[in-house]
Amino acid sequence: MDETRVTLVFATIARPHCVQRLVRSVRQRYPRMKIAVGDQGLPQRTLSRFYEEHDVRAIFLPHDAGVSRARNAAVSQVDTEFVLLADDDFIIGPETDISIPLSILAGDRSVDIIGGLLYDIYGEIDFTKGHPRRWERMFFTDTEKELFVALPMDMFFPIEKRAGGHSYFRCDAVMNWALMRTKIFQRGATWDERYTCNGEHEDFYLNIKQNTDIKVAYCSDFVAFHHHPPDFRYFDKRERQEGWTRFGEKWGFKQYQNHPWGLQKFATGVQVYPEAKSLEDFLARSPAYVAPRAFLGANIDPDGSVCIPKREGPQNKVSVFVSNSGSIRLIENENATSSPSYVVTKFSLQDLIDVRKISVHLFDESRSQTLTKGQPINFQMTVRNEGPPIGVGNGLHKIAAGMRIRTESGELLPFAENHLTPLVNDLNRDSFQYISTTLDLPVGRYLVAIDLWVDSLGWLQRADRTELWIVDNELTQVTPQTAE
Secondary structure (H helix, E strand, C coil): CCHHHEEEEEEECCCHHHHHHHHHHHHHHCCCCEEEEEECCCCCHHHHHHHHHCCEEEEECCCCCCHHHHHHHHHCCCCCCEEEECCCCEECCCCCCCHHHHHHHHHCCCCCEEEEEEEEECCCCCHHHCEEECCCEEEEEECCCCEEEEEEHHHCCCCCEEECCEEEEEECECCCCEEEEHHHHHCCCCCCCCCCCCCHHHHHHHHHHHHCCCCEEEEEEEEEEEECCCCHHHHHHHCCCHHHHHHHHHHCCCEEEECCCEEEEHHHCCCCECCCCCHHHHHCCCCCCCCCCCCCCCEECCCCEEEECCCCCCCEEEEEEECCCCCEEECCCHHHCCCCCCCCCCCCHHHHCCHHHEEEEECHHHCEEEEECCCCEEEEEEEEECCCCECCCCCCCCEEEEEEEEECCCCECCCCHHHEEECCCCECCEEEEEEEECCCCCCEEEEEEEEEEECCCEECCCCEEEEEEEECCCCCCCCCCCCC
């Protein structure tokens, strides 16, 4: 298998910690594979040296130029036969075998895109606890009734095809983990650059189905990992809904049924409606009606299961996943599925014997922050390690970035677990890390030390310092002063 026939392509915005992790995982597994990125995030100096050191072709775009524009820019740098599409929060593992989709595309010239299987990792990085993610869809449209329907391919009897010793199945859309023939971008495939966020994925594949002869398939043997760091600044960008409105207007749709997740009306953004339980319920959905969000009252047991109280009788105990975005899905047949094994990096306490070789350096924009009371806080930093590399994933001990907070009078506030964010990158020479959390602090000025924390050692005392202003509301004017 010649990996030089493939270019990995991804877009990124203000997540250098994810970029480093993805690129390093690619270089470990496929050192000669080409990489192209459309970077629409932080100032060029942040990642430019890293890109150069790891032979990454980077196109730097204006901040928040949009995922569509960034992907198109990255694809414009490709001079190989194939494009491997990924997101910046993916991780390539030893189980990732690019020869699988390559062999399928070589054996079936009628197929142009092979999508693969992702294993989601929730919370701290533990590759032994990945859970399969499925979003392989069949698209159906009804322009007269202004409907767009996406149904899982699992709802239909599978028509298995085989090539290169692997099974694959035709569908209309796959996830952003896919190998593509580069020539499809000369045959009508493109990301519509009017989409900044949301809607661009369905648009890409609907355009392929409606306006091109490009064919799509799915192969579950082609795997990678997905770990979504809970970064509040990224969530704010990711949850914007104007893309869905644009999608509806472009294609003439008013409703999108994405089974089994529910129905959304493009005019109001993402508003999921439950199925009507009666005729009266159905008729109540006039154009002015907006379904309220549903909340579920439940008790969480120490073992992680959820007890849902019934009106009468015993509690109904179920096991669930709570995603970083707050959504909940039930766990069924947990023992029937298991993720691939992953050779993770580890560190021992001996690796930290000389912590003087480690230092924390906050980004300039994190030097002083003014936040509304209750607003999430984000710090981004570089951790410099002048000693040998230290692995931090699935280690014998846990290492995290954390905060020690003092009031303006010097009083040290009690330390809480939510002041910690597990590291997402191994400690090489320069690694990008972040902290993202909410703080329940009264209005005032605080001095914050950003440090590294090890469960069996405590603070490493390598802190960089900043100041934090908490104000009543966004209209409150505060003139920051330099922290001592």
